Amino acid sequence: MTGLILAIDQGTTSSRAILFDADTAVVAVAQQEFRQHFPRSGWVEHDPEDLWRSTVETCREAMKTAGVDAGGIAAIGITNQRETTVVWERETGRVIHNAIVWQDRRTAGFCQKLKADGHEDMVAARTGLLLDPYFSGTKIAWILNNVEGARGRAERGELLFGTVDTWLLWRLTGGRVHATDATNASRTLLYGIRSGEWDDELCALIGVPRAMLPEVRDSSGLFGETEADLFGGAIPVAGIAGDQQAATVGQACFRPGMMKSTYGTGCFALLNTGETPVPSKNRLLTTVAYQLNGRRTYALEGSIFVAGAAVQWLRDGLGIIGSAPESGALARQADPAQEVYLVPAFTGLGAPYWDADARGALFGLTRGTGPAELARAALESVCYQTRDLLEAMRGDWPEAASKETVLRVDGGMVASDWTMQCLADMLGAPVDRPEVLETTALGAAYLAGLHAGIYPEPDRFAEGWRLQHRFDPQMAEAERARKYAGWQDAVRRTLTA
CATH class of the missing domain: 3.30.420.40 (ATPase, nucleotide binding domain)
Incomplete structure (x- = not known):
């Protein structure tokens, strides 16, 4: 069995791994739930190590079920819960705080202040987003302001930020790649959707050092290769998209x-x-x-x-x-x-x-x-x-x-x-x-398979829906x-x- 695509679907309540063949048929599925943390009313957190562990374990389980090793997988695609925010040490990979989940409302007061100060129109014009706790930018600022010494370390370039796709990519590649795709970047309040770049003025307004931010790339393309010891051999990571955008592609x-x-x-x-x-x-x-x-x-x-x-x-x-x-x-x-x-x-x-x-x-x-x-x-x-x-x-x-x-x-x-x-x-x-209801995972698989030459260009792929x-x-x-x-x-x- 060759030419399979491994889709990682890291969601809000569970991580899943799905193997697709060249005809987009599902070959194997593995799923694992993880603990939700609610430290206060309106606060929602995940342990990033739970996200990582459940991702690796489900990938291994799906591969075992399908009877395939790393050599039989053409590429990995990642789709993820969007806006959820992780901050970790550049040198050690140690997270400095639990991941703050997209549902979390702790930064509502900060967002209201930014609105009251008249910034919402400018933010909307540049990012396409509203000033709401939903998005990543104010979550990053909260971590930097509430973890002792974090802001100074971030300004010195010692800390990295990522949405969940970036966190998983960084871990999969052994810390060699700090990158995201444009769909996830567009959910941070820090990314100019017209310029296609991180916006320095927005970073300064919200209080996020530019040095923390990942490189922004296409949704389909070679992001890096996994560490060989994770799955018994290096596998290219060739597609990334936030879960709702991945579902749009899968549909x-x-x-x-x-x-x-x-x-x-x-x-x-x-x-x-x-x-x-x-x-x-x-x-x-x-x-x-x-x-x-x-x-x-x-x-x-x-x-x-x-x-x-x-x-x-x-x-x-x-x-x-x-x-x-x-x-x-x-x-x-x-x-x-x-x-x-x-x-x-x-x-x-x-x-x-x-x-x-x-x-x-x-x-x-x-x-x-x-x-x-x-x-x-x-x-x-x-x-x-x-x-x-x-x-x-x-x-x-x-x-x-x-x-x-x-x-x-x-x-x-x-x-x-x-x-x-x-x-x-x-x-x-x-x-x-x-017919295929696994559209989020399918979208991630398609983006990876497009780069790997397993799946055709969008118009031809659409004919197979x-x-x-x-x-x-x-x-x-x-x-x-x-x-x-x-x-x-x-x-x-x-x-x-």
Whole structure:
């Protein structure tokens, strides 16, 4: 067996390794969960050594399952939880603090101060991002300001920063390569998405020494080779992309106007806008979708903080389901006469509202409201939030409004036919579920395999994308408008700003 691609998918709750063959078929999968750390309310951390260990162990397990050694793997592709921040010593590789996870809200006060001082428009114009604790830059500054001696050491060039892809690459290559790709760089608040370079003024504003930052490269290309003793031989690392951008690639959304949405813990929708970044008037993000041969392709992105997490709440918080797949069947039993809305602002509201202080709320409860109605409200909330994003994207980019939207979906929630039909009904647009649901890992594999000569150029790769099922809207327009108006009213009642 030769010519396999090993995809590392380092996520928020688990690390996975997936081997793909030359036809993009999955050959072997290994997955390992790791501990979450919540030192204070609103704080979320990971031990970077857990990320590293689970990555190496799952790679070895997948290789063992497939019966392949290092010589049978053409390249490694990495995709990762974005924005999560790691700082370590250049000489020893020792981390100086736990990784601060993308969900962490500890820098909200710093972000508010930067806004109050009038910096948000400049930051948005250069980075495509908003001043929010979500992104990496203020997390780096927090570590430097709160770990004794860290700021001075960083200014002397003794410390390195990386998002998780950079941390893994540095470890895989034995500390020889300190690099990232343009998609991950574009999530830091420190990177000019038009210039394609780290921005010195932004670094000074946020308080991050330039010497800490990794080299920014294409998403597909040779980043380095692994240490031979890790997997029994050196393997090229040839592709890197943040998880949502990797899913965009895996869904073959290479043409402007194509849109994908990934439903995991949160929901992340990306709309390809081509080689011109589209500024958002509706508090979406402008981000790098991928960079090939030095040319950046951009996207509008909307981030929903709670999607699958709402189903987890039904299971773990309320105890009304025993497993996530039960949610769709329970929702199907709901009384259609009840109009119950859940605004799942458990950790604030993301795009297009960006209200960090909002908290979850239920509206429309009656004595007849029971588990089925709550399940339906939780699943419908994901569909309503997706429509919020689509409406904002159409407002930002008129070209999107002039085209028929077809949404390509992936992630754990898309296995529910009920939820996907609800999504199509609420969008008033088709929803396409692909045959290969491992789109995030597939995107990382494609970027590595493209460089390795295993996979073809994007246009030909897109021809191989295969549809498993299309969900066409069935709801009458009047009912769609009425239900969505009820959602908008519920959100208005929840917002704090």
